[in-house]
Amino acid sequence: MLSLFRNNQFTTAIFLAIYVGLTHLASLTGYWPAPGEDVVDSGALYRMWFDWLGQHPLYSAISATVLVFIQALAVNMLADEFRMLGDRNWLPGLFYALVAVCLPDFLYLSPPLVAVTFIPMVLRRVFSTYKQPSATALIFDAAFWTTVASLFYPPAVFLLVAVFAGINIMRAFNFRELLVLLTGVATPVFLAWLWYFWTDRGGEFWGVQFNGLFHRYQFDSSFGYFTIVESIMMGLLFVIVLLSYGTYSFRKLIQMQKYVGVLYWFLFAAGLTLLLQSKAPPVHLFLLMPSMGIFLSMTFSAMKNKALAEVFHLLLLCFVLFIQFFPFTS
16 A cells, blocks of 8 residues: 555545545544544634534534645645655655544544644744744744644644744754744734634633643543553554654754654654643644654655565554444444
């Protein structure tokens, strides 16, 4: 199957769309039920534009499928633009589509899923600051779109730590650029508040956006088989990515090593913010998936034995489908 995506032909997007659709069958057919209630806090823009989809599971499943396909295209374009795999191909989009369904909690539209749409845009701005004599516009955009993501899913605001660290990795950061970054953070917050204020809900905005940001993590000692299987899935992905670190950076250009460092910052910033969630909902892990998808594509692209890469990909795909369709998960 991977051989279908080892090219840079535009028509391969059709196969990617089919792949995304097939991996979302559990939700599109209603086999995996939609969540009965909100599992995470949603931001001001999500409540305004997408909250109604919670009452329509089929529309939510279709919206999630379409959005994942669009995000897969964006991730693939990002990896191609900065030549992260050397040769241009569709593996980054393929593996993003795979990890975007690695847990059944991801199958319906959710605030983290919408917020992830902006991460490839942010990464493109951060990467583009490399050796730029003047990068104020790029820094403003990176902060701006990260904050816009938080207007759909408030904990996404913690990715600003990764943005700040990433820009420091790519270039020297000066005080003026720090002010620009802060301006990029403040602008979407002010515009969103202004809309709420215009509709006589100014006080409500601050509660929606910031009341649920900080919680003390509470470990839940009661878990079932499904939780164990989900943990195995995520643990397997993390092990692959961590053990492949040498592959990502060994004998690579300094610029490429910097890209890898930025992706790791986004990966760990998204993961560590779980500790600020009282119940650590699995859907929060969606924020890790753009970095995870690119890293997995780099891992499989570096495999010299193409047949072995095919086997490992099929095993991952079967495990994902097993989690979605095995009876004890329903």
